Amino acid sequence: MWEDFRNVPDWLFPCDIYGALIDAEDGTMIKEIAVIDDFALGEPEAGDQRVPVAAYNTDKKKFFVVWEADEMPSVDDSAIFARYVNGDGTLEPIIDIVDAPRQQHWPDVVYVEEEQKFFVTWNDLRNDGLPKGSDWYTSPAIDVYARWLDDTGTPIGEEILIAEREGTGESWKQVPRMAYNPVEKRFLIAWYNRHAAGGDTPFGGAPSDVKATLYGMPSFLSVQVVEQGTGNPVEGAWAMVMGPALPAIGQTNMGGWFNIEKGFQFNGFYLVMVFKSGYGMGLEFVNYSGEPQEVTVSMVTR
Numbered sequence: 071m072w073e074d075f076r077n078v079p080d081w082l083f084p085c086d087i088y089g090a091l092i093d094a095e096d097g098t099m100i101k102e103i104a105v106i107d108d109f110a111l112g113e114p115e116a117g118d119q120r121v122p123v124a125a126y127n128t129d130k131k132k133f134f135v136v137w138e139a140d141e142m143p144s145v146d147d148s149a150i151f152a153r154y155v156n157g158d159g160t161l162e163p164i165i166d167i168v169d170a171p172r173q174q175h176w177p178d179v180v181y182v183e184e185e186q187k188f189f190v191t192w193n194d195l196r197n198d199g200l201p202k203g204s205d206w207y208t209s210p211a212i213d214v215y216a217r218w219l220d221d222t223g224t225p226i227g228e229e230i231l232i233a234e235r236e237g238t239g240e241s242w243k244q245v246p247r248m249a250y251n252p253v254e255k256r257f258l259i260a261w262y263n264r265h266a267a268g269g270d271t272p273f274g275g276a277p278s279d280v281k282a283t284l285y286g287m288p289s290f291l292s293v294q295v296v297e298q299g300t301g302n303p304v305e306g307a308w309a310m311v312m313g314p315a316l317p318a319i320g321q322t323n324m325g326g327w328f329n330i331e332k333g334f335q336f337n338g339f340y341l342v343m344v345f346k347s348g349y350g351m352g353l354e355f356v357n358y359s360g361e362p363q364e365v366t367v368s369m370v371t372r
């Protein structure tokens with residue numbers, strides 16, 4: 071997936087988006103795909119589409135492509151759009167993901183298989199108070215937002231403020247990128263954090279860092295179950311945790327992990343028991359004092 075300028079003199083002109091299906095076996099290109107080519111549709115001024123990202127929907131076997139677009143009369147400065155690209159390269163209709171006041175830019179997208187939903191994040195100028203049409207590099211506030219979508223791309227629930235401006239100076243949180251942890255059911259969302267003084271230029275030097283946050287329920291206990299001797303993860307083991315809270319049951323994933331979210335657990339000793347046929351029962355005590363705990367339980371093969 072890429073920004074494509076084949077129809078214009080250079081990158082300052084309205085952009086289109088192309089992609090390609092690549093053979094996973096030998097790396098050859100099967101088909102080039104015009105995800106959006108306004109020129110081919112006879113509407114060269116139909117929009118400036120940029121920064122495409124894609125997530126593969128493993129259930130529907132199709133690609134969900136998300137991008138930012140501006141220079142469109144129907145859009146307030148800029149907005150985030152998406153469309154499915156089918157496995158054979160054919161296209162489905164374009165979907166509106168978000169168009170709040172001012173710019174929404176630099177999306178990232180993850181498909182969460184267990185939920186059959188997408189999670190999308192982007193950077194957002196809705197809180198900067200500047201009039202429509204103001205250049206992004208004059209903005210005093212670029213924040214990070216996110217939202218859930220169902221597997222048709224329809225937004226679910228409210229937009230979520232992930233990170234916002236600090237202090238009164240310019241503070242930009244740009245280009246969020248994320249990874250999903252299916253054991254803890256949480257996202258790590260990282261961004262380019264820039265502390266620019268007033269009168270900044272878009273590409274001038276400024277103190278900056280990379281920052282990140284976790285989004286999702288905090289953890290109470292993460293357990294990895296391994297085979298004694300080899301240290302190999304034990305997949306599909308049943309685990310039971312008992313102590314000063316309601317008992318919790320889980321099953322380990324292919325990495326041997328399972329996780330219990332923080333809830334109404336009191337401080338004190340908890341007993342972790344793990345079971346799998348072909349193994350002796352694994353046991354471990356955990357002393358919980360309010361902080362997330364992580365333990366390894368060994369199982370002996372029979």
Ligand SMILES: [Ca+2]
Pocket residue numbers: 084085086107108109114116117118119
């Ligand atoms: Ca275009």
Ligand SMILES: [Ca+2]
Pocket residue numbers: 145146147148149168169170171172173174
């Ligand atoms: Ca907008």
